[in-house]
Amino acid sequence: MVCLVWGGPAYEDGQVITFEDVSKIYPRQAKPALRHINLQIDKGEFVFLVGTSGSGKSTFLRMILREYRPTSGKIYVLGKELSRLHQWKVPALRRQIGNVFQDFRLLPGKTVYENVAFALQVLGRPISQIKTMVPETIELVGLAGKEDRQPEELSGGEQQRVAIARAIVNRPQILIADEPTGNLDPQTSVGIMKLLDRINKRDTTVIMATHDQTIVDQMRRRVIELDQGNLIRDQVKGVYGTA
Protein backbone atom coordinates (compact mmCIF):
# COMPACT_ATOMS: atom_id res chain seq x y z
CA MET A 1 0.00 0.00 0.00
CA VAL A 2 2.85 2.28 0.81
CA CYS A 3 4.23 1.64 -2.64
CA LEU A 4 1.05 2.89 -4.21
CA VAL A 5 1.28 6.18 -2.40
CA TRP A 6 4.99 6.68 -2.41
CA GLY A 7 6.09 4.49 -5.27
CA GLY A 8 9.54 5.59 -6.40
CA PRO A 9 12.55 4.15 -8.14
CA ALA A 10 14.74 3.39 -5.15
CA TYR A 11 12.05 2.04 -2.89
CA GLU A 12 11.95 -1.59 -2.12
CA ASP A 13 9.58 -2.69 0.55
CA GLY A 14 11.62 -2.81 3.71
CA GLN A 15 13.86 0.19 3.17
CA VAL A 16 12.32 3.10 4.99
CA ILE A 17 15.19 5.56 5.13
CA THR A 18 18.32 5.62 3.01
CA PHE A 19 21.15 8.16 3.20
CA GLU A 20 23.51 8.12 0.23
CA ASP A 21 26.71 10.06 0.82
CA VAL A 22 24.80 12.85 2.52
CA SER A 23 26.60 16.01 3.60
CA LYS A 24 25.10 19.14 5.03
CA ILE A 25 26.83 22.47 5.35
CA TYR A 26 24.78 25.31 6.79
CA PRO A 27 25.15 28.67 5.12
CA ARG A 28 27.81 30.89 6.70
CA GLN A 29 29.34 27.95 8.53
CA ALA A 30 32.61 26.43 7.56
CA LYS A 31 32.26 23.10 9.36
CA PRO A 32 29.81 20.63 7.85
CA ALA A 33 26.99 19.50 10.15
CA LEU A 34 27.03 16.10 8.46
CA ARG A 35 29.79 14.52 6.40
CA HIS A 36 29.28 11.81 3.82
CA ILE A 37 26.70 9.81 5.72
CA ASN A 38 25.72 6.44 4.25
CA LEU A 39 23.16 4.32 5.98
CA GLN A 40 19.93 2.47 5.66
CA ILE A 41 17.10 1.99 8.09
CA ASP A 42 14.63 -0.79 7.45
CA LYS A 43 10.97 -1.06 8.15
CA GLY A 44 10.23 -1.94 11.75
CA GLU A 45 13.69 -1.13 13.07
CA PHE A 46 14.33 0.60 16.38
CA VAL A 47 17.34 2.89 16.10
CA PHE A 48 19.11 4.93 18.74
CA LEU A 49 20.90 7.99 17.51
CA VAL A 50 23.62 9.00 19.95
CA GLY A 51 26.36 11.58 20.06
CA THR A 52 27.32 14.73 21.92
CA SER A 53 25.50 18.02 21.42
CA GLY A 54 26.45 19.44 18.06
CA SER A 55 27.31 16.05 16.64
CA GLY A 56 24.68 16.37 13.93
CA LYS A 57 21.81 14.38 15.46
CA SER A 58 19.26 17.15 15.05
CA THR A 59 20.36 17.87 11.52
CA PHE A 60 20.02 14.19 10.74
CA LEU A 61 16.47 14.05 12.09
CA ARG A 62 15.40 17.28 10.44
CA MET A 63 16.65 16.13 7.09
CA ILE A 64 14.38 13.10 7.30
CA LEU A 65 11.49 15.53 7.73
CA ARG A 66 12.75 17.53 4.78
CA GLU A 67 13.13 20.62 6.95
CA TYR A 68 16.57 20.94 5.39
CA ARG A 69 17.89 19.62 2.13
CA PRO A 70 21.31 18.00 1.98
CA THR A 71 24.15 20.03 0.51
CA SER A 72 25.19 16.92 -1.39
CA GLY A 73 24.08 13.31 -1.54
CA LYS A 74 20.64 11.80 -1.62
CA ILE A 75 18.09 10.97 1.04
CA TYR A 76 15.27 8.54 0.37
CA VAL A 77 12.37 8.39 2.78
CA LEU A 78 9.59 5.92 2.05
CA GLY A 79 10.73 5.67 -1.54
CA LYS A 80 10.94 9.36 -2.31
CA GLU A 81 14.12 11.23 -2.96
CA LEU A 82 13.66 14.25 -0.74
CA SER A 83 15.63 16.80 -2.77
CA ARG A 84 13.37 16.14 -5.70
CA LEU A 85 10.21 16.17 -3.64
CA HIS A 86 7.96 19.07 -4.54
CA GLN A 87 7.40 21.66 -1.86
CA TRP A 88 3.68 20.99 -1.83
CA LYS A 89 4.24 17.27 -1.34
CA VAL A 90 6.16 17.80 1.90
CA PRO A 91 2.98 17.77 4.04
CA ALA A 92 2.11 14.35 2.61
CA LEU A 93 5.58 13.12 3.61
CA ARG A 94 5.14 14.43 7.12
CA ARG A 95 1.86 12.62 7.55
CA GLN A 96 3.92 9.44 7.37
CA ILE A 97 6.31 10.57 10.09
CA GLY A 98 5.34 11.08 13.74
CA ASN A 99 7.35 13.42 15.94
CA VAL A 100 8.03 13.53 19.64
CA PHE A 101 10.19 16.10 21.40
CA GLN A 102 11.88 16.62 24.70
CA ASP A 103 9.54 19.52 25.52
CA PHE A 104 6.30 17.68 24.58
CA ARG A 105 4.90 20.67 22.62
CA LEU A 106 1.31 20.19 23.66
CA LEU A 107 -1.23 22.90 23.03
CA PRO A 108 -2.21 24.66 26.25
CA GLY A 109 -5.93 25.22 26.65
CA LYS A 110 -6.78 22.01 24.87
CA THR A 111 -7.61 18.80 26.72
CA VAL A 112 -5.74 15.55 26.23
CA TYR A 113 -8.41 14.40 23.83
CA GLU A 114 -8.35 17.68 21.89
CA ASN A 115 -4.57 17.65 21.66
CA VAL A 116 -4.57 14.21 20.10
CA ALA A 117 -7.60 14.91 17.93
CA PHE A 118 -5.95 18.11 16.66
CA ALA A 119 -3.50 16.08 14.60
CA LEU A 120 -6.37 14.42 12.76
CA GLN A 121 -8.59 17.50 12.52
CA VAL A 122 -5.97 19.53 10.74
CA LEU A 123 -5.63 16.77 8.19
CA GLY A 124 -9.32 17.11 7.50
CA ARG A 125 -10.24 13.65 8.81
CA PRO A 126 -13.95 13.00 9.27
CA ILE A 127 -15.30 13.29 12.80
CA SER A 128 -16.46 9.68 12.86
CA GLN A 129 -12.89 8.53 12.23
CA ILE A 130 -11.52 10.89 14.86
CA LYS A 131 -14.02 9.55 17.37
CA THR A 132 -12.71 6.02 17.05
CA MET A 133 -9.00 6.65 16.46
CA VAL A 134 -8.38 9.12 19.28
CA PRO A 135 -9.73 7.05 22.22
CA GLU A 136 -7.97 3.98 20.84
CA THR A 137 -4.66 5.78 20.77
CA ILE A 138 -5.14 7.38 24.18
CA GLU A 139 -5.74 3.92 25.56
CA LEU A 140 -2.67 2.56 23.79
CA VAL A 141 -0.43 5.13 25.49
CA GLY A 142 -2.01 4.30 28.85
CA LEU A 143 -3.98 7.47 29.49
CA ALA A 144 -7.50 6.04 29.38
CA GLY A 145 -9.72 8.07 31.70
CA LYS A 146 -7.62 11.22 31.42
CA GLU A 147 -9.09 12.46 28.14
CA ASP A 148 -10.57 15.60 29.64
CA ARG A 149 -7.52 16.71 31.59
CA GLN A 150 -5.54 19.80 30.63
CA PRO A 151 -1.87 19.15 29.83
CA GLU A 152 -0.66 21.25 32.77
CA GLU A 153 -2.59 18.99 35.17
CA LEU A 154 -0.52 16.01 34.04
CA SER A 155 2.90 14.81 35.10
CA GLY A 156 5.80 15.09 32.67
CA GLY A 157 5.59 11.42 31.79
CA GLU A 158 1.88 11.70 31.12
CA GLN A 159 2.38 14.78 28.98
CA GLN A 160 4.93 12.90 26.94
CA ARG A 161 2.42 10.09 26.49
CA VAL A 162 -0.08 12.61 25.13
CA ALA A 163 2.58 13.87 22.74
CA ILE A 164 3.30 10.30 21.65
CA ALA A 165 -0.41 9.66 21.16
CA ARG A 166 -0.61 12.72 18.97
CA ALA A 167 2.42 11.58 16.98
CA ILE A 168 1.04 8.11 16.26
CA VAL A 169 -2.69 8.70 16.02
CA ASN A 170 -2.42 9.03 12.26
CA ARG A 171 -0.55 5.66 12.09
CA PRO A 172 2.70 6.98 10.64
CA GLN A 173 5.31 4.63 9.18
CA ILE A 174 8.10 6.31 11.06
CA LEU A 175 8.29 7.77 14.56
CA ILE A 176 11.05 10.24 15.28
CA ALA A 177 11.72 10.92 18.93
CA ASP A 178 14.20 13.65 19.79
CA GLU A 179 15.30 13.14 23.40
CA PRO A 180 11.84 12.03 24.49
CA THR A 181 13.06 11.19 27.98
CA GLY A 182 15.28 14.26 28.33
CA ASN A 183 12.95 15.95 30.81
CA LEU A 184 11.86 12.87 32.69
CA ASP A 185 13.14 11.00 35.71
CA PRO A 186 14.57 7.48 35.15
CA GLN A 187 11.46 5.72 36.45
CA THR A 188 9.15 7.58 34.11
CA SER A 189 11.62 7.17 31.26
CA VAL A 190 11.36 3.41 31.52
CA GLY A 191 7.61 3.69 31.05
CA ILE A 192 8.03 5.85 27.98
CA MET A 193 10.57 3.45 26.52
CA LYS A 194 8.18 0.55 27.05
CA LEU A 195 5.56 2.50 25.17
CA LEU A 196 7.93 3.29 22.29
CA ASP A 197 8.88 -0.37 22.18
CA ARG A 198 5.21 -1.33 21.97
CA ILE A 199 4.70 1.12 19.12
CA ASN A 200 7.75 -0.29 17.39
CA LYS A 201 6.30 -3.80 17.64
CA ARG A 202 3.31 -2.56 15.62
CA ASP A 203 5.74 -2.22 12.71
CA THR A 204 6.46 1.46 13.15
CA THR A 205 10.08 2.35 12.52
CA VAL A 206 11.37 4.29 15.54
CA ILE A 207 14.37 6.58 15.45
CA MET A 208 15.28 8.04 18.81
CA ALA A 209 17.99 10.54 19.55
CA THR A 210 19.09 10.31 23.15
CA HIS A 211 21.75 11.05 25.74
CA ASP A 212 20.36 8.48 28.14
CA GLN A 213 23.02 5.83 28.52
CA THR A 214 20.99 3.53 30.75
CA ILE A 215 18.16 3.28 28.27
CA VAL A 216 20.41 2.51 25.31
CA ASP A 217 22.34 -0.09 27.26
CA GLN A 218 19.17 -1.76 28.52
CA MET A 219 17.31 -1.87 25.22
CA ARG A 220 20.12 -3.33 23.14
CA ARG A 221 18.95 -2.03 19.81
CA ARG A 222 20.72 -0.68 16.78
CA VAL A 223 22.92 2.29 17.72
CA ILE A 224 24.10 4.95 15.30
CA GLU A 225 26.68 7.33 16.68
CA LEU A 226 27.56 10.67 15.20
CA ASP A 227 30.58 12.75 16.08
CA GLN A 228 31.18 16.17 14.52
CA GLY A 229 29.05 15.19 11.60
CA ASN A 230 30.73 11.88 10.98
CA LEU A 231 29.07 8.52 11.31
CA ILE A 232 31.49 6.81 13.66
CA ARG A 233 29.47 3.78 14.71
CA ASP A 234 26.55 1.76 13.39
CA GLN A 235 26.04 -1.24 15.59
CA VAL A 236 23.30 -3.82 15.78
CA LYS A 237 22.32 -4.38 19.43
CA GLY A 238 24.73 -1.69 20.54
CA VAL A 239 25.36 0.10 23.78
CA TYR A 240 25.69 3.82 24.49
CA GLY A 241 29.40 4.26 25.04
CA THR A 242 32.00 3.31 22.48
CA ALA A 243 33.20 -0.08 23.62
Added chain:
Amino acid sequence: MRHTFRETLSGLKRNVSMTIAVIVTMTVSLTLFGLSLMTFAEVDQVKGRWYDKIEISVFLCTADSAGTSDSGNCEPGQETSEVQRENIKKRLESNPDVETVYYESKQDAYDAYRETYADSPLLDSLTVDQMQDSFRVKLVDPQNYQGVVAEASSLPGVQKVLDLHQVLDPIFSVLNGLKWGTMGMAGLLLLAAMLQIGNTIRMSAFTRRREIGIMRLVGASNTYIMLPFLLEALFAALVAIVISGSALLSMYEFIVVRNAKLSIQSLAWITWGDAWTSVAGVALVGIVLSIVPTLITTRRYLRV
Protein backbone atom coordinates in the same frame (compact mmCIF):
# COMPACT_ATOMS: atom_id res chain seq x y z
CA MET B 1 -13.88 23.07 8.17
CA ARG B 2 -15.28 23.52 11.67
CA HIS B 3 -11.78 23.92 12.95
CA THR B 4 -11.04 26.55 10.29
CA PHE B 5 -14.02 28.68 11.23
CA ARG B 6 -13.33 28.35 14.93
CA GLU B 7 -9.75 29.46 14.37
CA THR B 8 -10.88 32.39 12.22
CA LEU B 9 -13.34 33.51 14.84
CA SER B 10 -10.88 33.23 17.69
CA GLY B 11 -8.32 35.11 15.64
CA LEU B 12 -10.77 37.93 15.08
CA LYS B 13 -11.73 38.04 18.75
CA ARG B 14 -8.15 38.00 19.90
CA ASN B 15 -7.36 41.02 17.78
CA VAL B 16 -10.56 43.02 18.05
CA SER B 17 -8.80 46.38 18.21
CA MET B 18 -6.48 45.54 15.33
CA THR B 19 -9.37 44.21 13.28
CA ILE B 20 -11.28 47.44 13.84
CA ALA B 21 -8.23 49.48 12.89
CA VAL B 22 -7.87 47.48 9.70
CA ILE B 23 -11.54 47.89 8.86
CA VAL B 24 -11.41 51.65 9.42
CA THR B 25 -8.29 52.17 7.34
CA MET B 26 -9.61 49.97 4.59
CA THR B 27 -12.99 51.68 4.61
CA VAL B 28 -11.49 55.15 4.28
CA SER B 29 -9.01 54.15 1.62
CA LEU B 30 -11.52 52.14 -0.37
CA THR B 31 -14.05 54.98 -0.23
CA LEU B 32 -11.45 57.41 -1.49
CA PHE B 33 -10.48 54.93 -4.17
CA GLY B 34 -14.14 54.55 -5.18
CA LEU B 35 -14.50 58.33 -5.30
CA SER B 36 -11.55 58.61 -7.60
CA LEU B 37 -13.01 55.89 -9.82
CA MET B 38 -16.24 57.87 -9.99
CA THR B 39 -14.31 61.06 -10.76
CA PHE B 40 -12.56 59.22 -13.58
CA ALA B 41 -15.90 58.12 -14.98
CA GLU B 42 -17.35 61.61 -14.62
CA VAL B 43 -14.41 63.30 -16.33
CA ASP B 44 -14.60 60.79 -19.17
CA GLN B 45 -18.30 61.34 -19.45
CA VAL B 46 -18.01 65.12 -19.66
CA LYS B 47 -15.04 64.92 -21.97
CA GLY B 48 -16.84 62.55 -24.30
CA ARG B 49 -19.95 64.67 -24.36
CA TRP B 50 -18.19 67.97 -24.90
CA TYR B 51 -15.38 66.90 -27.15
CA ASP B 52 -17.81 65.10 -29.42
CA LYS B 53 -19.70 68.32 -29.96
CA ILE B 54 -16.66 70.43 -30.56
CA GLU B 55 -16.75 72.42 -33.74
CA ILE B 56 -14.20 74.78 -35.08
CA SER B 57 -15.43 78.28 -35.82
CA VAL B 58 -13.64 80.13 -38.60
CA PHE B 59 -14.51 83.82 -38.25
CA LEU B 60 -14.29 85.99 -41.31
CA CYS B 61 -13.14 89.59 -41.53
CA THR B 62 -15.42 92.55 -41.06
CA ALA B 63 -14.67 96.07 -42.20
CA ASP B 64 -13.20 96.99 -38.86
CA SER B 65 -11.36 93.76 -38.09
CA ALA B 66 -7.96 95.01 -39.20
CA GLY B 67 -6.07 97.30 -36.92
CA THR B 68 -7.19 95.47 -33.78
CA SER B 69 -4.83 93.19 -31.96
CA ASP B 70 -6.76 90.26 -33.39
CA SER B 71 -6.62 91.23 -37.01
CA GLY B 72 -5.58 87.82 -38.36
CA ASN B 73 -5.34 87.77 -42.15
CA CYS B 74 -7.66 90.74 -42.71
CA GLU B 75 -6.94 93.66 -45.04
CA PRO B 76 -7.51 97.02 -43.38
CA GLY B 77 -11.04 98.28 -43.92
CA GLN B 78 -12.08 95.33 -46.02
CA GLU B 79 -14.55 92.59 -45.41
CA THR B 80 -13.69 89.10 -46.60
CA SER B 81 -14.31 89.10 -50.33
CA GLU B 82 -16.59 86.66 -52.13
CA VAL B 83 -13.55 84.98 -53.76
CA GLN B 84 -11.83 84.53 -50.42
CA ARG B 85 -15.02 83.18 -48.92
CA GLU B 86 -15.34 80.59 -51.70
CA ASN B 87 -11.69 79.71 -51.38
CA ILE B 88 -11.99 79.20 -47.62
CA LYS B 89 -15.04 77.01 -48.07
CA LYS B 90 -13.33 74.90 -50.74
CA ARG B 91 -10.18 74.47 -48.73
CA LEU B 92 -12.10 73.44 -45.64
CA GLU B 93 -14.32 71.00 -47.49
CA SER B 94 -11.37 69.32 -49.19
CA ASN B 95 -9.59 68.70 -45.88
CA PRO B 96 -9.85 64.97 -45.04
CA ASP B 97 -10.27 65.66 -41.29
CA VAL B 98 -13.40 67.71 -41.94
CA GLU B 99 -16.82 66.12 -41.89
CA THR B 100 -19.14 69.00 -42.71
CA VAL B 101 -18.86 72.73 -43.19
CA TYR B 102 -21.74 75.10 -42.88
CA TYR B 103 -21.91 78.81 -43.18
CA GLU B 104 -23.29 81.03 -40.47
CA SER B 105 -24.01 84.54 -41.66
CA LYS B 106 -24.15 87.62 -39.45
CA GLN B 107 -27.91 87.36 -39.50
CA ASP B 108 -27.84 83.68 -38.44
CA ALA B 109 -25.46 84.53 -35.62
CA TYR B 110 -27.64 87.41 -34.54
CA ASP B 111 -30.75 85.22 -34.50
CA ALA B 112 -29.00 82.47 -32.59
CA TYR B 113 -27.77 84.98 -30.04
CA ARG B 114 -31.21 86.49 -29.60
CA GLU B 115 -32.62 83.05 -29.02
CA THR B 116 -29.99 81.95 -26.53
CA TYR B 117 -29.88 85.13 -24.51
CA ALA B 118 -33.51 86.19 -24.87
CA ASP B 119 -33.55 87.79 -21.44
CA SER B 120 -30.24 89.60 -21.69
CA PRO B 121 -30.30 93.41 -21.35
CA LEU B 122 -27.43 93.56 -23.83
CA LEU B 123 -29.77 92.44 -26.55
CA ASP B 124 -31.21 95.87 -27.25
CA SER B 125 -27.86 97.42 -28.05
CA LEU B 126 -26.77 94.57 -30.31
CA THR B 127 -27.02 94.99 -34.09
CA VAL B 128 -26.60 92.52 -36.92
CA ASP B 129 -23.48 94.32 -38.10
CA GLN B 130 -21.73 93.69 -34.82
CA MET B 131 -21.90 89.97 -35.49
CA GLN B 132 -19.44 88.13 -37.70
CA ASP B 133 -19.81 85.77 -40.62
CA SER B 134 -18.26 82.42 -39.90
CA PHE B 135 -17.81 78.87 -41.10
CA ARG B 136 -18.70 76.18 -38.60
CA VAL B 137 -16.60 73.08 -39.17
CA LYS B 138 -17.48 69.63 -37.86
CA LEU B 139 -14.59 67.23 -37.63
CA VAL B 140 -14.40 63.54 -38.40
CA ASP B 141 -12.51 63.02 -35.14
CA PRO B 142 -12.93 65.90 -32.70
CA GLN B 143 -9.63 64.97 -30.99
CA ASN B 144 -7.83 65.58 -34.27
CA TYR B 145 -8.22 69.30 -34.73
CA GLN B 146 -4.77 70.86 -34.96
CA GLY B 147 -4.37 70.36 -38.73
CA VAL B 148 -7.64 72.04 -39.62
CA VAL B 149 -7.01 74.90 -37.21
CA ALA B 150 -3.55 75.51 -38.67
CA GLU B 151 -4.81 75.40 -42.24
CA ALA B 152 -7.76 77.70 -41.64
CA SER B 153 -5.66 80.26 -39.77
CA SER B 154 -3.36 80.67 -42.76
CA LEU B 155 -6.09 81.49 -45.29
CA PRO B 156 -6.59 85.09 -46.42
CA GLY B 157 -9.86 86.60 -45.23
CA VAL B 158 -9.88 84.65 -42.00
CA GLN B 159 -9.87 86.83 -38.92
CA LYS B 160 -9.71 84.20 -36.26
CA VAL B 161 -10.06 80.45 -35.78
CA LEU B 162 -11.59 79.40 -32.53
CA ASP B 163 -11.76 75.86 -31.35
CA LEU B 164 -13.32 74.88 -28.07
CA HIS B 165 -10.28 72.89 -27.06
CA GLN B 166 -8.61 76.13 -26.13
CA VAL B 167 -11.45 76.80 -23.75
CA LEU B 168 -11.95 73.29 -22.43
CA ASP B 169 -8.38 72.11 -22.04
CA PRO B 170 -7.62 74.21 -18.95
CA ILE B 171 -10.83 72.97 -17.32
CA PHE B 172 -9.91 69.41 -18.04
CA SER B 173 -6.40 69.83 -16.80
CA VAL B 174 -7.88 70.90 -13.46
CA LEU B 175 -10.24 67.94 -13.48
CA ASN B 176 -7.40 65.61 -14.42
CA GLY B 177 -5.34 66.94 -11.56
CA LEU B 178 -8.26 66.30 -9.25
CA LYS B 179 -8.79 62.78 -10.45
CA TRP B 180 -5.13 61.79 -10.24
CA GLY B 181 -4.85 63.55 -6.91
CA THR B 182 -7.63 61.50 -5.35
CA MET B 183 -6.24 58.39 -6.99
CA GLY B 184 -2.80 59.12 -5.54
CA MET B 185 -4.14 59.69 -2.06
CA ALA B 186 -6.28 56.60 -2.31
CA GLY B 187 -3.17 54.69 -3.41
CA LEU B 188 -1.19 55.85 -0.38
CA LEU B 189 -3.99 54.96 1.99
CA LEU B 190 -4.42 51.61 0.33
CA LEU B 191 -0.72 50.98 0.85
CA ALA B 192 -1.13 51.82 4.53
CA ALA B 193 -4.11 49.49 4.76
CA MET B 194 -2.09 46.73 3.13
CA LEU B 195 0.79 47.11 5.57
CA GLN B 196 -1.65 47.14 8.45
CA ILE B 197 -3.28 43.94 7.28
CA GLY B 198 0.16 42.38 6.93
CA ASN B 199 1.00 43.37 10.51
CA THR B 200 -2.29 42.16 11.92
CA ILE B 201 -1.94 38.81 10.24
CA ARG B 202 1.63 38.54 11.42
CA MET B 203 0.51 39.13 15.00
CA SER B 204 -2.26 36.64 14.56
CA ALA B 205 0.15 34.06 13.16
CA PHE B 206 2.57 34.76 15.98
CA THR B 207 -0.01 34.09 18.67
CA ARG B 208 -0.87 30.86 16.90
CA ARG B 209 2.70 29.79 16.23
CA ARG B 210 2.48 26.67 18.41
CA GLU B 211 -0.58 25.45 16.55
CA ILE B 212 1.03 26.27 13.24
CA GLY B 213 4.18 24.42 14.26
CA ILE B 214 2.21 21.31 15.11
CA MET B 215 0.07 21.57 12.00
CA ARG B 216 3.21 21.63 9.86
CA LEU B 217 4.68 18.77 11.83
CA VAL B 218 1.71 16.47 11.38
CA GLY B 219 1.49 17.37 7.71
CA ALA B 220 -1.47 19.70 7.44
CA SER B 221 -1.56 21.23 3.99
CA ASN B 222 -0.45 24.80 3.51
CA THR B 223 -3.90 25.81 2.35
CA TYR B 224 -5.36 24.42 5.52
CA ILE B 225 -2.92 26.31 7.70
CA MET B 226 -3.35 29.54 5.79
CA LEU B 227 -7.12 29.44 5.52
CA PRO B 228 -7.99 30.94 8.94
CA PHE B 229 -5.69 33.88 8.24
CA LEU B 230 -7.11 34.41 4.79
CA LEU B 231 -10.63 34.31 6.16
CA GLU B 232 -9.67 36.72 8.92
CA ALA B 233 -8.30 39.22 6.41
CA LEU B 234 -11.18 38.62 4.04
CA PHE B 235 -13.69 39.24 6.79
CA ALA B 236 -12.15 42.64 7.56
CA ALA B 237 -12.04 43.41 3.85
CA LEU B 238 -15.67 42.45 3.33
CA VAL B 239 -16.86 44.66 6.16
CA ALA B 240 -14.81 47.54 4.76
CA ILE B 241 -16.14 46.89 1.26
CA VAL B 242 -19.74 46.88 2.43
CA ILE B 243 -19.31 50.12 4.38
CA SER B 244 -17.45 52.00 1.68
CA GLY B 245 -19.72 50.59 -1.03
CA SER B 246 -22.80 51.87 0.76
CA ALA B 247 -21.07 55.18 1.41
CA LEU B 248 -20.25 55.55 -2.27
CA LEU B 249 -23.72 54.64 -3.44
CA SER B 250 -25.39 56.99 -0.99
CA MET B 251 -22.98 59.76 -1.95
CA TYR B 252 -24.00 59.20 -5.54
CA GLU B 253 -27.67 59.27 -4.59
CA PHE B 254 -27.51 62.36 -2.39
CA ILE B 255 -24.84 64.42 -4.11
CA VAL B 256 -25.33 63.57 -7.77
CA VAL B 257 -28.86 62.26 -8.26
CA ARG B 258 -30.67 64.55 -5.83
CA ASN B 259 -28.56 67.68 -6.19
CA ALA B 260 -26.00 68.06 -8.91
CA LYS B 261 -28.04 66.44 -11.65
CA LEU B 262 -30.94 68.78 -11.00
CA SER B 263 -29.00 71.98 -10.55
CA ILE B 264 -26.40 71.47 -13.30
CA GLN B 265 -28.38 69.88 -16.07
CA SER B 266 -26.07 70.98 -18.85
CA LEU B 267 -23.41 68.58 -17.61
CA ALA B 268 -23.41 64.90 -18.39
CA TRP B 269 -23.48 62.98 -15.13
CA ILE B 270 -22.38 59.44 -14.43
CA THR B 271 -25.12 56.85 -14.22
CA TRP B 272 -26.02 54.27 -11.59
CA GLY B 273 -24.17 51.81 -13.80
CA ASP B 274 -20.97 53.84 -13.38
CA ALA B 275 -21.55 54.07 -9.63
CA TRP B 276 -21.95 50.31 -9.37
CA THR B 277 -18.88 49.76 -11.52
CA SER B 278 -16.89 51.87 -9.07
CA VAL B 279 -18.23 49.79 -6.18
CA ALA B 280 -17.22 46.63 -8.05
CA GLY B 281 -13.75 48.11 -8.49
CA VAL B 282 -13.64 48.85 -4.77
CA ALA B 283 -14.69 45.27 -3.96
CA LEU B 284 -12.06 43.80 -6.24
CA VAL B 285 -9.27 45.98 -4.88
CA GLY B 286 -10.43 45.32 -1.32
CA ILE B 287 -10.27 41.57 -1.78
CA VAL B 288 -6.90 41.61 -3.52
CA LEU B 289 -5.62 43.99 -0.89
CA SER B 290 -6.49 41.63 1.93
CA ILE B 291 -5.27 38.45 0.25
CA VAL B 292 -1.89 39.60 -1.02
CA PRO B 293 -0.34 40.76 2.28
CA THR B 294 -1.78 37.70 4.04
CA LEU B 295 -0.13 35.37 1.57
CA ILE B 296 3.14 37.26 1.87
CA THR B 297 3.21 37.32 5.67
CA THR B 298 2.04 33.77 6.27
CA ARG B 299 4.50 32.36 3.76
CA ARG B 300 7.19 32.93 6.35
CA TYR B 301 5.38 30.67 8.79
CA LEU B 302 4.71 28.03 6.20
CA ARG B 303 8.18 27.67 4.84
CA VAL B 304 8.96 23.99 4.90
